[in-house]
Amino acid sequence: MRHYLIYSQSDQQTLRDPRAERAYDAVAVPGTVAAYFPEATASFILATRRPYFIDVKTPLFQGPLVQPRPSHIALANTLSPTVAAALVAGGALGSAVYTEDVIHDLLRRTVEFQTTYHEQASAFRDKLAKYARLLAEARGEQPLAEPHAGLLAPEMILAPYFCARAIANDPWLDVDRRIWAAAAAREDSTRIVPVVALDSEEPSSLEDILSLLPDGLSRRVIFWLTGFDERSEPRQRLSALWKVVRDHRNRYDLINLYGGYFSVMLQFAGLAGFSNGIGYSESRRWPELASSGAAPARYYVPLLHAFLSPGDAQLLVDQDPWFACPCDVCAAAQVAGRPAIVALSYHDLKKHFVLARQAEIDYVRNNSLDAVLEQLEDAIEHADALRRAVAARDPGAAVPSRFPVGHLAVWREAAADGAA
Numbered sequence: 438m439r440h441y442l443i444y445s446q447s448d449q450q451t452l453r454d455p456r457a458e459r460a461y462d463a464v465a466v467p468g469t470v471a472a473y474f475p476e477a478t479a480s481f482i483l484a485t486r487r488p489y490f491i492d493v494k495t496p497l498f499q500g501p502l503v504q505p506r507p508s509h510i511a512l513a514n515t516l517s518p519t520v521a522a523a524l525v526a527g528g529a530l531g532s533a534v535y536t537e538d539v540i541h542d543l544l545r546r547t548v549e550f551q552t553t554y555h556e557q558a559s560a561f562r563d564k565l566a567k568y569a570r571l572l573a574e575a576r577g578e579q580p581l582a583e584p585h586a587g588l589l590a591p592e593m594i595l596a597p598y599f600c601a602r603a604i605a606n607d608p609w610l611d612v613d614r615r616i617w618a619a620a621a622a623r624e625d626s627t628r629i630v631p632v633v634a635l636d637s638e639e640p641s642s643l644e645d646i647l648s649l650l651p652d653g654l655s656r657r658v659i660f661w662l663t664g665f666d667e668r669s670e671p672r673q674r675l676s677a678l679w680k681v682v683r684d685h686r687n688r689y690d691l692i693n694l695y696g697g698y699f700s701v702m703l704q705f706a707g708l709a710g711f712s713n714g715i716g717y718s719e720s721r722r723w724p725e726l727a728s729s730g731a732a733p734a735r736y737y738v739p740l741l742h743a744f745l746s747p748g749d750a751q752l753l754v755d756q757d758p759w760f761a762c763p764c765d766v767c768a769a770a771q772v773a774g775r776p777a778i779v780a781l782s783y784h785d786l787k788k789h790f791v792l793a794r795q796a797e798i799d800y801v802r803n804n805s806l807d808a809v810l811e812q813l814e815d816a817i818e819h820a821d822a823l824r825r826a827v828a829a830r831d832p833g834a835a836v837p838s839r840f841p842v843g844h845l846a847v848w849r850e851a852a853a854d855g856a857a
Contacts, residue, residue: 438701439692439710440798441465441490442791446474448715449481451787453575456765460795463488463592465694465712469497471554472515473508476561483558483588484568490593491551492694495543496634496723499599499609501529515550516597517543532599532608537615540597544619547597548629555588593657596620598632600663600723604645614649621653629654632694634661636723640678647685657709658689663723667699668743668844672851675699679855682706695720698742699848701797705806706855716744716790734783738762739793740816741841747786749839751778757823760816764792806856813845 439462442452451457452464464487471478471491482489497509498520505513505524513521519539523530535543558565562585569584596617601610613633620629631654633646640662650658667675682691686707693700696711697719703711713719717732736750737743740760745753754761754776761767761776766789770777781789801809820842 438704438708438798438802439463440794441692441710441712443467443492443712443714443718444470444478444482444489445714446470446477448787450784451715451791452481452485453572454788455576457788457791458485458487458576460791462710463490465489466491468493468495468512468516468550469506469508472512475557476564479554479557480561480564480568483555484565484572484584486587486589488589488592490591490595491554493547493551493595493597494726495547495597496600496726498524498530500531500724516546532612535612535615540612540615541619543597544616544623548594548623548625551591551594555590558585558588593630593655593659594625594628595630595632595659596654598634600634600636600661601646602636604642610646610649617649617651617654621651626653627655630657630659631655632659632661634663634694634723636663638674640665640674640681643678644681644684647681647689656688656690657692659692659694661694661721664720665695666720667697667848668841670847672847672854675847675851676854679703679706679851682708683855698797699851701794701801702806702809702848702852704798704801705809705852713794715787732787734786736778736781736786737790737793739797740812741820741845742797743841743844745839747779747781751776753823753840754778756827757819759819762789762793764789764796766792806852810849810852813849817842817845 441463442461443465444467464482466478466482466489468491493516494512495516498513502509502524510521510524513524517539520530520534520543523534566584570580573580599609599612601607601613604610617631620626623629631650633643635643635646643660643662647658682703683706685691690709692709693711695718696713700708700711714732716735716737734747735744736747738745738750738753738760739762766781766785767776770781820840823840
């Protein structure tokens, strides 16, 4: 299970922290950020000398994008002048834009953008040296004498991709299939990772699209079920995803582009990796892909596997210390023997999340599925006991409703279904 953190400019302080740096495997760099802030992004990512890949985010160029942001235009200019011209001209980018010539040019430029990403460091040595120095200071090390040498290429090279909505007669699935065919015909086809993006209510449709992938591409396959929020999905759709991952584990190394703790549990089904933002972006909808923003200040409660406001999280652990987090950030915030969640800074909240997510991954990796499901049951029982205690003290109190546990029972049942 590889854990990818989705990079944003505001995350540099967190990613530079030695405690957080040890708590993830690699970074997912949004193509918009890489294209719009080329020197700053590349300098930071390359200076860390950690594995990374670039999410090329081509669904931005699918359908209406009436007011494209400068970062969208920058990415379009990088990947396809034809698409960039259509984007600037306004209106909808229909599937008809993607002729065979446009697809081959888009594929060539997209692959080249990724494969040569680390080679651009020679053009901004001073900025790279600056980031390398800041990183060395955070680690308590001496800066490298030649920070521009030995830089890593992306660990995956993604094909362009678009969101399909149906298996039959979907023009965007046809575009995807023509991209995959063009990629499979290249000499370097085995290193090109196809991305299956599905805007559907039925995760089982993922299986149908996987069957359409041609031979010759990378064994790694990234999938994105758009709008698939693990905490609000019904049992049937969660168990359907579990079964798809389980049934294809011997053919593909499947990576979920956006996921949370249920994706962590999917290690048992054979999921090879997943990505999330630092405190946000555990799910994304395709039509809203163009929207972005900083993560709100909120606290991740590891045993609930959910976010609460710092105030609600403080109230929860004050009433039941079983929910307290033992990570370094939370341990350092103890006041008079009690967790001081409300005193955590914005960056402390981010570092806490990174450490808590890694602890979740380690727990699942080192325990049986039965033990993981038992921990979910323990959380439900603690929350129910807290609810009863508060109700007994104050029958009119509504506080317990702010501690979500319903998703835990659904996850437990879906995992049991999938494992059966």
